[in-house]
Amino acid sequence: MSHSPTxxxxxxxxxxxxxxxxxxxxxxxxxxxxxxxxxxGEETGLSARGVILHFETKADIIG
Structure with missing residues (x-):
């Protein structure tokens, strides 16, 4: 039985x-x-929505 890596x-x-x-x-x-x-999102493995959950706007990222 093989297990997928966690x-x-x-x-x-x-x-x-x-x-x-x-x-x-x-x-x-x-x-x-x-x-x-x-x-x-593509760079981090998230969706655009996933990015928004952490930063509401691009300006928030640099702010």
Missing amino acids: HKRRTSHETREAVLAAAHRLFFTKGFDQTTLMDL
Whole structure:
């Protein structure tokens, strides 16, 4: 009987840190205005809504 590997869920703090790191990379490479919440979600494994649960707007990420 094989078991699938278990994945440790990120804490809220870890998720916020992942979003911040992704935002830093994307804002630098694509620019703030060209980066979408979907882009941030794709970088972090979240949906756009998942990003919004931690930061209501892109401005909140840099604020």
